[in-house]
Amino acid sequence: MSYFDLPEPPTPATIAQARRSLEAQQRSVRELSDKIQAEQDSLARMIRESQYTIAEMQKERAILQERVTVTLAYISPIKRLPNELLRTIFQFNFEEYPCCAWVLSAVCQLWRKLVLNMPVLWSKVRLMTNMASSAETIRLWLERSGSNVPLDIEIFLRYSASPSTGVSSKSRRRTSYMTSQLLGDALDAATGTTTPVVQIAPAGLGGGANHAVTLVQVPQHHNTHVAPIIHTANAIAATANGLMHTLSAHAPDDVFGMPPLIPSDRSSHNSKTRKAMHWGHITFYYLVEQMHRWERFVFRFDKQFSSYAALGAIEGDAPLLREFEVSCAEASFYPNWKWLPSAPPHAHDTSSLRSLTLQYVPFKWTSSIFHNLRSLNLRCLPNVHLAIDRILHIISQSPQLEELSLSFVSPGQPVLPLTSTTCPDLRAFTIAGHYHLTALVDALVLPALETLVFDIDTRDPVEDTIAALLARSGTPPLTRLSLAYGLHNSGFFFGAAGVTSWQFLSELDQLEALQVGSTPFEPLVVALSAPAEDAQQDRWLCPNLVSLAVRACHTRGDAVARLVQMVEARNPDLANGGAPLIVGGVAPARLRQLEVHECSQLGPDVVNWLKTRVDEVVCSDPLFERWVIPC
Template identity: 45%
Template sequence: MGELDTKIDAAESALAQVVRESRCLITKMQNERALLEEQVDRTMAYLSPIRRLPSEMLRDIFLWSFEEHPCCAWVLAAIRLVTTQNASADTIRLWLERSGDTVPLDIEIFRQVINPVSDTESSSRRHRRSLSRTPSPPPWSLSFSHNQSLATHYVNVIPHTPLTQAGVTILPPAQTPILLHPHETWIPAPHLSDRPTVNPSRASLHWGHIAIYYLTEQMHRWERFIFRFDKQFSSMGALKSISGDAPLLREFEVSSAEAAFYPEWQWLPNAPSNTTVVLPKLQNVTLQYTPFKWSSPMFRTNLHTLNLRALPTSHLPLDRILYIVANNLELENLTLHFQGVLPAVLPLSPIKLPRLKKFHIGGHTLLSQLIDELSLPALTHLSLDFELRNPIEDTILNLLSISGAPHLTHLSIAYGTASNSASFYYGTGGVTITWTGLFPEMPHLVSLRAGGTPLEPLLAALAPPDEESDQATGWFCPKLQELGMRNCHAHSEGVVKLVQLVEARNPEIGYGTTPQVNGVTATRLTKLEMYDCAILGEDVVQWLENRIAEVICTEPDFDR
């Protein structure tokens, strides 16, 4: 019996030795094959047709390209893929396969539909538009205002023009400098408007599911993931499959320009609080009109930039919104917009964000209570867009006081596209901004934008003191360079006060200087925006353009 066991052990050892030797031989042959494949690839690259061109000709081609397009170096170094929702999603699979297995991925998908001007538009509206120097900002401006510049160490911004058809642009790997934007039309490529319109098909119905499936398989390589769309589409539910670890991910954004109603997706922003999620490098999160949970681990990664625009159906208690902020004390840029807010369940605790420079907040009036709990000593940009019931200047002054009088340079009040003339309530029992009480605390203000406020008090506060007034007050906001107003209702004296303000701050070159008040000379205005405020007339607009470098004016609707 023992002898038989010994023979069995010897046979098994011999078999194991044969297996080891065979595996070693197979591994050696696989390495040799990989080396040969690499040599073949290098040989094919060496034999590339472009190498047959003389160096002098290549140099001239590059010089000519730079003369016509200064950014051609970034375009020529990029891999460019332009597709539509009706195209095959297998193209994405192809690019992912070509990108290899280790290169970090920089992914951008933009899905936009811009409708042409309706043929039924009234002639009076067309006439008013023709008098406007520049149209009002598009509906995307508020939602995506903090990501207009897409420049990173991988990506460079390229000039663009409006898109006229639905399109999707996908960024392949970020190993080479790339910017694929749906508005690019100036580089040599088939223009989207030249392509025939494709009716909805199975490709459009399932495009999102197929594309997101391939992309999610490579989530471990994501370094930057941006998905933006302006309207709901049939396969948008595919986004809920985005879940798992992303050890390289630095920036994550899923944004919709249209508010919609979603079920509670089980995706990364909705992960339970006790879920272990590997996101060690995540610094930038933007979720706009997409579902998320206040307790998601995604919001506990010490973010530097956070942009949240909640769904209209979302109603969070105020203390839970503050909880999100409290878990990211290194924030430098914070944007919060909640239409539905409930009173706090737990007591609110003061929070200091020592590095926060840009703070944008809007939506429900209860959010003003959140501002009262914040200390922002590094604040430079403040944007408020509330349904206000109380004087907003008290909230602002309290914030500046608690924060130790930071050097605020940019202020926006009810100027976003989410606001309108009803954002502030004026008249009997309404709320009026006391600019003369607010401006003395903002000596460093460079840019001011206001919406839904009476025009005359604002312009009067920025003008120089009257001879009969107390000269000790001096100039308010002497460093102001940009002034924007939207839906600021003007009365009979509105246009007169505007001209007086510009005459005082921007005297005609060679015919006078800005008057000094208490030894302070006001900075000249460089930009003036007026959207739907007053009917100025072409003569006034021309006069303003002669005094101010950039003037943007649109006239109010007569039927408003």
Template identity: 50%
Template sequence: MSAFVFPDPPTAATLADARRDLDGTKLSVKKLAAKIEDAEGRLARIVQESKTAIQALENEKAALEKHLEYTQAYISPMRRLPRELLEQIFLFNFEDYPCCAWVLSSVCSSWRRLALSMPKLWSKIRLVTSSEAPADTVRLWLERSGHKIPLDIEIFLHSPPSAASSSTRPRPPRRTTSNTILIADNWGANDWTPAMTPPPQGIAIPISPYVSVHAAGGTLLPVNLHAQNESMMPPIVGSERPRDTANSSKSRSTTQYWGYIAISYLVEQIHRWERFVFRFDKQFPSVAALKSIVGDAPLLREFEVSCAEGMSSGIPLDWPWLPCAQADSTYKLDQLKSVTLQYVPFKWSTPMLQNLQNLTLRSMPSTYVNTDRVLHIIASCPSLESLSLHFNAVHSAVLPLTPTTLSELKSFNVGGHYNLVAVIDTLILPSLESITFDIDTRDPIEDSLTSLLLRSSHPPLAHLSLSYSSANAGVGVYYGAGSSITSWNFLRDMDTLRTLQVGGTPFESLLMILGTPEDDDRWICPNLTKLNMRACQAHTNGAAKLVRLVDARNPDHTGGSMLAQFGGGTAPAKLRHLEVHDCAVLGEDVIEWLKNRIDEVICTEPMYDSSIYSPRSPPYHDTYV
């Protein structure tokens, strides 16, 4: 409809016509709006009816698909497996993933019934938790393990940082909201040391095959914390508590009594313990609950309680628990072969420290012991294969020290007070393969080391570490076994040595003796493949001496014939691994040259250049791998 054109200016007649036209147009608009509304209503009813029909079809389809899935599952080969065969599959999985029961029991109702009916699947407890998490996780695990299956227990209790420390340290990235994490494999209990950095709260730590651990001077540092196969990750138990006042009060109550609850559950089953490993990063409110670890443990093979830092002096040293048992106690520990006690109370005369094969002791800072009693502990275990001792306070002997032979000892690690040298001077170790000395000596250590090897008829020593761990501080003056070396001639009798770690010693003197032999002399340590140096004092020609050493032992392709002119015509083994930490300023060109000659090179340059005795500005601390 075309618009009506009214004349301008309007007249009385045209105004009357316009009013009549306006009334007619309004009536037409109203009629059209009613027709549109009616059409839209019919369309809405059609759409609704169609949607209802579609939804009914979708529901029917979903029911058929569910029936299809059920039928396919019912006729699947897995459903037809005999129960005995499925149990064996579960057990094979359990060997590689101790926490697999949590995953298997979540697949379906039949698998859950089967997993819950197999106590063996629940016999290995792997738990990383905190005192704020529910302790009932331990109870649930123990209940599912039955009443007869031996228990393999590993628990790492991580204490949350205090408010003061958390305000000054950056908070680690959160990957989960859990306070309790189950892990998948063992931690390498025999190698863990109190210097190990605990995992941040809420981060899952599945070890092998998910995590690799790098050992450096007796200290384990967790690296590569990532899961490569999340489908095999165990379930997460517990959740982070809200921060409101009521729950905060409840959390404090849980934190205060976590140890008493969890340890009580565990001690009830002490007769089933086969392995017991309990580690905590620092003293927690209910640490006194460890006192309840008493009783017969006829199946126990390995026992470890370790703290990552020294406990406070308020902890009594005469706890009534197994490591502090009286000498005349009659607890059944017939199978016990491995004991690790670090920064927890123990007595030198306890029957627990007898007839062992592996022993690791790190005394509390407030513990004092005489050298003859340290030797008594060693002599009480004539079949030792691995021995690690660290005592901060050692008094002179009261009773005379007598020579002690450990014919099967292969690994010997000793550190702490200088009086421990007297203990070393009494030992005879004919099978020794690894020595780690970290003693604050007052006299040169090479005399004691040479005498030990001579008394032991020159055992096949493959690993030697001198003050490498204590030199971790890096910068500054360090007085220890390494810096007490006045002559490296004792290395001439170590033809089987493959690994050498040294801290706090003069840089150049060691490199010179390991370099090209003089005249017709033979190579020193001809089988050496790994050399680590830390906090070794270097002079202006330190980098040049290191280059000469590597050039002599790892010549390029054109230098092979020249190498045969030294050492009686026999070339030494090539260096495969070199670490130089806080020793000399090498420079990127030297490091690049070293990397072309050696398979693995790790270099950390010092904070200052000791060769010119002037601070470096800005501080320089780079690592090259």
């Protein structure tokens, strides 16, 4: 169809006709555009009105949903539980999560009133903190625990905050503020109490200056060597309907609960410095006031802090105290405090004390705190030269000892002759430090010994000392033995605690775990291998051995081959027809764990082969082979 029928070529008449047609067409276009714009405006107005209507309905639905939620919470079975049953449930949670009171008190008004009226739920203090935080947290915790409930206290003091993470401090402050508003403001208004800002770190964030107080779930027992423990709490915001699910979803080792953090003064660096200088004095003022209620007290810190002298305030009667520990991770200089471990005999009541740990803090060997203990862990300061006979006196004051750990870097020679001391119930014995301590070992009789950790820098081979102890003790049922395996030993002084003969292992048929460091490698693995005819050995050494660990042991060219032969003898390939070698009617137990650290480079082929024979294999290369020389 043609839209232009005028003849060609144009004439004046046809041009005039075309101009009249153009005007009519343009007028029609303008009219249609106006109609289109009017319809578009009408559609936009309808959309806005519909959107507004939808938004209003959404608001009304949200209000109704909130009412539904409140109504469901009101008619939920847990709301109909008697208060006595709720208290019982809280008590069960407390047994698994000692700090659950901080979460339970933030659920609803009723739960908050119940929890605040249950002092036992506040009786276990678990804090990891630093000096930038406020000591008022301790005060609040102790006040809520009442005045009669025994206290179980664990405080871990970090000298400085953790390294910052990728999340900004602004985001952390916003998260903390929102959480505190959700969990605290309405409850405080309803109950008439005041709760400080609760600092909650999102999962995976390190503790910083904005959340310096962090709840940690720590085991009741700890290793001999103290190490800084740094954990971060997970954020928990539980409601009444979802709390039971939250409790069941957390593993036993997870954190449950969050202590409050009193906001610190951020006005200037000087104010923070002054607060750090007085943190210890304020904290221990509150703690020592409640010393008569201490049932368990554990205070650990990674290094000497500015107000460390406040520890000297720990003095007085503690009739309920069963476990006492003050530990520092590194040695430093301390004055001769007049505090509980340095108090004169019978100066204070500690008759219930059964477990004592003092690491890198001062003490007096005459203190009555060393009487009637079941567990004793002492790590002496390097500048203290306590005589051997006085260390033996400390041991003799607790004849019912079951666990004993001693570490003395510079003990003094005996002042008085050493007398034989029997510890009939001692099961675990750890001794580390100067070679003079061998004289102490020679004076002990340990008939019930099961675990022996011998980490002394001896000048002579240790097998005579170990064999004499075992013979003197009537061959006790030793199941775990560690020789020179501690971290203080260096792989550069091979033979410092060497063993010239492993024949003393022939008396340890019940031994299950063996750790050895800084000794020749080949004699050990040869002794643990199948008995050789030319070696006049007619029996397996340590037939029940299931775990072997060696560290920084001097090796020769055939060390790897000797290790393979030992594993082949003890762990034959049963799948391909291999059978255990029976000697003297005894077949050895299979090794289940093998660790080789800083001894010899085994190679990936040997490691892979070992993993086919041993369930758990851990290997690390020698230190000198890990050095990287820059170009």
